[in-house]
Amino acid sequence: MRCPVCKSKETSVVDSRTGSDGLTVRRRRECAKCHFRFSTVEEIELLDIVVVKSDGRRESYMRSKVEVGIRISLSKCSYTAENFSRLIHAVERDIQKKRKREISSQDIGEIVMRHLHSFNKVAYIRFASVYRDFKDVKTFEKELKKIASSKATK
Ligand SMILES: [Zn+2]
Structure with a gap:
């Protein structure tokens, strides 16, 4: 996951939270280079049903x-x-x-x-x-x- 500001590949997860339904995970990331913080949401795909x-x-x-x-x-x-x-x-x-x-x-x-x-x-x-x-x-x-x-x- 690249930093949206400086495009650096070096980002780390600073916080991880599971959604109330237990099926999504929200991650707070920080860029190692410019220290910009952003969030990603991970959710289960349903392709296998x-x-x-x-x-x-x-x-x-x-x-x-x-x-x-x-x-x-x-x-x-x-x-x-x-x-x-x-x-x-x-x-x-x-x-x-x-x-x-x-x-x-x-x-x-x-x-x-x-x-x-x-x-x-x-x-x-x-x-x-x-x-x-x-x-x-x-x-x-x-x-x-x-x-x-x-x-x-x-
Ligand atoms: Zn950055």
């Missing part, structure tokens, strides 16, 4: 798929990029907490619902009303778009 779909097919977990579903639920709702990324992280932390190599798409749906409930009620209702039946992302998108457009015409 396998998602088991309702038809039994398995695929690697992909953050983009979860993001697409949530973004469609949130269409026409206002939210910041920062809050959105916090929401995704909260969902992924819960997936990680299950400590399993495999997770069903239904379990992911439940986790997303739980977080959407406190994030945005409209998005929660949209998501909850379709997630149980969705077979794949395409069907899910279609269903959500239907709901979004019928709400808009009323």
Whole structure:
């Protein structure tokens, strides 16, 4: 890790703190050359999780798929990029907490619902009303778009 000011490679950790969820580590570093202090956050990556779909097919977990579903639920709702990324992280932390190599798409749906409930009620209702039946992302998108457009015409 290079110093962001003088680009020196010699930095040392002066403080290390585990996040309240136990899944992130925040490190305070100091540059040996210019003594500039900065922080890094280390978090667990979820690349190793396998998602088991309702038809039994398995695929690697992909953050983009979860993001697409949530973004469609949130269409026409206002939210910041920062809050959105916090929401995704909260969902992924819960997936990680299950400590399993495999997770069903239904379990992911439940986790997303739980977080959407406190994030945005409209998005929660949209998501909850379709997630149980969705077979794949395409069907899910279609269903959500239907709901979004019928709400808009009323
Ligand atoms: Zn430096």
